[in-house]
Amino acid sequence: MPVPGERQGVRVVAHKVLNNNVVISVDEQGRERVLMGRGLGFQLKASDAIDPAKVEKTFVIDQSGDPEHTRRVLADVPYPVIEAVSAAVDGAERQLERDLGRRLLIAVIDHIQYVLERLDAGIRIPTTNMPELRVLHPQEFAAAATMATVISSRLDRALPDEEAVFLTMHLLNATRDEPNGTAAQLFRRVQHVVATVERGLGVTLDVENPDYARFVLHVQFLLQRLVSQSMLRSNDSSFFEFARVKYPESYRIAEDVKSYVAAATGSALSDEELLYLIVHVERLAAQIGRDTSGSDVLS
Known part of the structure; x- marks a missing residue:
């Protein structure tokens, strides 16, 4: 059978032997190509077939990234970990129906090895829930949860619950057509807004409530509108004035969000955007059996 990714009939020789299972060759275009397989590099020397x-x-090393880091990861990480992560990434590509790139593979191999080393050292890993991810990125979160299951099963190791969260962030970096880190930055800002509202209401919100999902999605779109400079605006301020007077506590919380957004993005929310925030906060307040005008909410 031909080497995957190589033209049939071309003799492939070793350029560097990283370990018994990983070898680097150089293809006809002069690109370094990683070839992996159990025992592939055993007793192999440079220039051997x-x-x-x-x-x-097999895959081509991305020279625009950090090729030395890629070589080091593939040389140092035990091959069962590389196999498990490779299978998980392949599964995620099928689930999401897209090529996720080789950077993701190396990043996840590096991450999982670090997690395993911490577990072996008995280092306690704090639980990270981040329910917003399930709402904002359900497809990536589902794929990440499957990845964690595949890796755990193949290594016969229990991974921490929060691995689905961390793997989701890796998938977002690989799937978003945005500058590196933009998706993570947006997610952190959504989290901060949610925390501001929870602090203002004095509760932890019910993440299973549909109003919570609507609120998180609204915040995401609001922040994206700020970036694209397409905020909602209206010449009629009567609804805003009504909400401001009718729901003073929700208005105060919305103003706290406005202050955070201004500090984080340098943009001020319009009254129309503030109005919709007040409405969403009022809905969330109804979850806990009250409204912010001072009267009880009927259940």
């Missing part, structure tokens, strides 16, 4: 029957996976 590579047995194509032993090659299980």
Whole structure:
């Protein structure tokens, strides 16, 4: 069988042997290509021909990133971890129906190895829930949860519950057509707004309530409108004035959000945006059996 990704009939030789399972060759375009397979590099030396029957996976090293880091990860991480993560990433690509790129593979291998080393050292890993991720990025979160299950099963190791969260962030970095870190920055800002509202209401919101999901999605779109400079605006301020007077506590909380957003983005919310925030906060207040005008909410 030909080496995956190589033209049939071309003799492939080793350029660098990273370990018994990972070898680097150089293709006809002069690109470094990683070839992986159990026992592939055993007793192999530079310039030796590579047995194509032993090659299980191959990819080109991204020279625009940090190729030395890629080589180091593949040389140092135990091959069962590389195999498990490779299978998980392949599954995520099928689930999301897109190519996630080789940077994701290396990033997740590096991350999982770090997690395993912490677990082996008995270091307690705090639980990270981040329910907003399930609402904002359900497809990526589902794929990440499956990835965590695949890795855990193949390594026969229990991974911390929050691995689905961390793997979701890795997937977002790989799938968003935005500058690096933009998705994570947006998510952190959504989290901060949610925390501001929870602090103002004095409660932890019920993440299973549909109003919570609507609120989180609204905040995401609000922040995206700020970036694109397409905030909601209206010439009629009567509804805003009514909400401000009718729901003073929700208005105060919305103003706290407005202050945070201004500090984080340098943009001030319009009264129309503030109005919709007040409405959403009032709905959330109804979850806890009251409204912010001072009267009880009927259940």
